[in-house]
Amino acid sequence: MSNNIVENLRKEIEAFKADVQTEKVGHVMEVFDGIAKVSGLSDIKSSEMVTFPAGQVGVALNLEEDAVGVIILGDFSKIKEGDEVKATGKILEISVSDSILGRTVSAMGAPIDGKGAIKAAKTYPIEKVAPGVVTRQSVDQPVATGIKAIDAIIPVGRGQRELIIGDRQTGKTAIAIDAILNQKGQNMICVYVSIGQKDSKLRKLQARLEDGGAMAYTVIVSAGASEAAAMSYIAPYAGVSIAEYFMDQGKDVLIIYDDLSKHAVAYREISLLLRRPPGREAYPGDVFYLHSRLLERACRRNEKYGGGSITAFPIIETQAGDISAYIPTNVISITDGQIFLETDLFYKGIRPAVNVGSSVSRVGSSAQIKAMKKVAGTLKLDLAQFRELEAFSQFGSDLDESTKKQLERGKRSVEVLKQLQYAPVKTEHQVVTFYALTKGFMDDVPVAKIKEFETGLIEYTETHAKVFYKDIKETKMWTDKGEEQLKKAIGDFKASFAK
Amino acid sequence: MTKISPKTIAEAIYSATKGKSGNDLGLALKRSVKVLENKRMIGKSEEVLSALQKIIDKKEGIVRMKATTAHKIETTERKKLENEIKEKYKAQSVISEFFEKPELLGGIRVEVGEEILDATYKNKLRKLEKFLIREI
Numbered sequence: 252m253s254n255n256i257v258e259n260l261r262k263e264i265e266a267f268k269a270d271v272q273t274e275k276v277g278h279v280m281e282v283f284d285g286i287a288k289v290s291g292l293s294d295i296k297s298s299e300m301v302t303f304p305a306g307q308v309g310v311a312l313n314l315e316e317d318a319v320g321v322i323i324l325g326d327f328s329k330i331k332e333g334d335e336v337k338a339t340g341k342i343l344e345i346s347v348s349d350s351i352l353g354r355t356v357s358a359m360g361a362p363i364d365g366k367g368a369i370k371a372a373k374t375y376p377i378e379k380v381a382p383g384v385v386t387r388q389s390v391d392q393p394v395a396t397g398i399k400a401i402d403a404i405i406p407v408g409r410g411q412r413e414l415i416i417g418d419r420q421t422g423k424t425a426i427a428i429d430a431i432l433n434q435k436g437q438n439m440i441c442v443y444v445s446i447g448q449k450d451s452k453l454r455k456l457q458a459r460l461e462d463g464g465a466m467a468y469t470v471i472v473s474a475g476a477s478e479a480a481a482m483s484y485i486a487p488y489a490g491v492s493i494a495e496y497f498m499d500q501g502k503d504v505l506i507i508y509d510d511l512s513k514h515a516v517a518y519r520e521i522s523l524l525l526r527r528p529p530g531r532e533a534y535p536g537d538v539f540y541l542h543s544r545l546l547e548r549a550c551r552r553n554e555k556y557g558g559g560s561i562t563a564f565p566i567i568e569t570q571a572g573d574i575s576a577y578i579p580t581n582v583i584s585i586t587d588g589q590i591f592l593e594t595d596l597f598y599k600g601i602r603p604a605v606n607v608g609s610s611v612s613r614v615g616s617s618a619q620i621k622a623m624k625k626v627a628g629t630l631k632l633d634l635a636q637f638r639e640l641e642a643f644s645q646f647g648s649d650l651d652e653s654t655k656k657q658l659e660r661g662k663r664s665v666e667v668l669k670q671l672q673y674a675p676v677k678t679e680h681q682v683v684t685f686y687a688l689t690k691g692f693m694d695d696v697p698v699a700k701i702k703e704f705e706t707g708l709i710e711y712t713e714t715h716a717k718v719f720y721k722d723i724k725e726t727k728m729w730t731d732k733g734e735e736q737l738k739k740a741i742g743d744f745k746a747s748f749a750k
Numbered sequence: 751m752t753k754i755s756p757k758t759i760a761e762a763i764y765s766a767t768k769g770k771s772g773n774d775l776g777l778a779l780k781r782s783v784k785v786l787e788n789k790r791m792i793g794k795s796e797e798v799l800s801a802l803q804k805i806i807d808k809k810e811g812i813v814r815m816k817a818t819t820a821h822k823i824e825t826t827e828r829k830k831l832e833n834e835i836k837e838k839y840k841a842q843s844v845i846s847e848f849f850e851k852p853e854l855l856g857g858i859r860v861e862v863g864e865e866i867l868d869a870t871y872k873n874k875l876r877k878l879e880k881f882l883i884r885e886i
Contacts, residue, residue, distance in 0.1 A: 267881045276866050317801075
């Protein structure tokens with residue numbers, strides 16, 4: 252045994268080659284708040300990785316006339332003035348491999364979940380130019396989030412960038428988590444990037460995903476609130492690099508950035524420390540590019556270039572519902588639509604608190620399955636009309652029959668769209684519910700009993716409308732035979748429900 | 751007002767003093783100090799001087815070398831090293847400084863400007879350590 256150790260060590264030492272090469276070095280002039288000003292390093296590239304004597308890694312961000320501004324990724328308390336800084340000639344990169352699935356890693360790709368080292372297969376640069384026009388394909392495959400309000404009214408397609416925006420405590424993360432939980436068996440890899448979040452929140456979320464069996468296809472990238480701003484700054488880029496690794500294998504990936512407001516704040520901090528000129532709300536001039544280059548990396552690639560897709564769900568937290576602030580307007584203009592969550596709706600008990608009027612999906616409707624399109628096509632318009640009528644009807648009680656009918660239908664639609672957290676609904680079940688709603692089967696069911704009716708209906712139709720379910724699963728649309736069977740099943744169930 | 755960098759001031763001083771000697775040089779240098787005072791850059795005089803040194807070295811083909819070894823090296827070896835450096839950097843002359851640091855264990859470390867050639871045993875051992883604990 253001990254002989255073996257000696258023999259192995261001998262082999263290892265024999266395999267070691269110490270090449271002596273000239274290295275470019277600089278010296279630390281000053282260190283403050285996670286930033287180092289370094290003299291020398293005249294040939295350094297922007298975003299190039301540098302190393303400090305104690306092994307810390309830095310990234311050169313500011314290339315000035317006689318100094319280089321470096322952000323330090325890690326503990327900067329041990330870096331002293333005069334320390335030697337070595338240029339590596341490489342852009343910052345992280346290790347990626349298939350075994351990263353199910354793990355929680357830092358913004359540098361190092362495991363932080365206590366489950367041991369992750370064997371690296373490859374390294375991916377964290378900054379990469381987004382795929383070009385010729386490699387892309389239009390969005391035509393749906394992402395089933397399992398949330399009725401989204402799948403029916405604001406559908407999202409694979410390769411889309413859909414913003415989740417709202418005030419604090421409106422259920423933004425809840426939507427993202429539900430979407431991850433619903434990807435089980437949907438051939439989707441999920442990456443959740445936590446930026447500047449509390450560690451307790453992350454732990455809770457990780458436990459929730461583990462309970463739901465979602466960690467098997469999920470990677471969590473975390474830059475916690477206690478870490479330096481530089482880590483928060485690189486975390487989303489590290490996350491999308493992991494996503495690209497899986498996309499390069501032809502897989503579909505869903506990435507969530509929770510949240511980009513904190514990312515912008517971290518970048519503002521770094522920029523101000525690097526003495527870059529502040530602009531509106533003290534954000535630097537390139538804060539738009541910061542997010543546009545990140546979100547542009549979400550795409551659906553055509554088969555010729557290997558297929559695969561990255562769907563992005565960036566999250567933005569607004570202050571007092573102000574979506575016209577700097578960062579929200581920037582990200583709204585970059586993304587392909589937004590899911591707008593409102594505090595008022597949340598406290599009214601409408602959860603998820605999606606404001607269907609302000610929410611849009613610019614490309615997702617082409618990815619929606621035909622059956623869903625058919626049953627939910629007019630839902631958005633109906634709901635908008637309902638809101639208008641609801642406000643109007645408060646002034647008088649003399650309403651004509653058709654208005655009353657519209658109001659009643661609207662109330663039921665709102666009720667149907669309510670959904671509990673961590674309870675994603677399968678697409679075929681959603682189709683059945685919306686079919687019953689839009690064909691008027693729910694019109695005479697009391698509003699208070701809608702939820703009960705919906706649950707019972709799904710259970711009943713699963714055994715009594717098998718053809719319908721089979722049609723949806725196989726052809727994404729029902730046949731006449733399936734529809735007849737569903738109609739009959741709904742009728743039968745209604746009769747028994749009324750009793 | 752745009753901030754003037756020490757490098758720019760040093761370049762200006764070099765141009766003003768180039769080719770001058772005697773009284774002319776003295777006058778030019780006095781004026782340079784006046785400029786530093788007017789621009790409130792007396793506090794940055796060290797940086798200006800080091801920038802000026804670099805400019806003069808570059809223009810006149812002078813290379814400054816620092817060599818550190820664990821043990822004292824012989825004059826002939828020093829000369830040999832200086833010649834190597836002179837040839838490598840195509841320099842007119844080499845100004846060298848030699849230091850001794852026993853903790854380097856052996857070998858030599860040569861510094862020329864921003865470039866470092868570290869062939870010390872200490873560095874080799876550090877590399878071996880990294881190699882042995884690498885992730886496989």
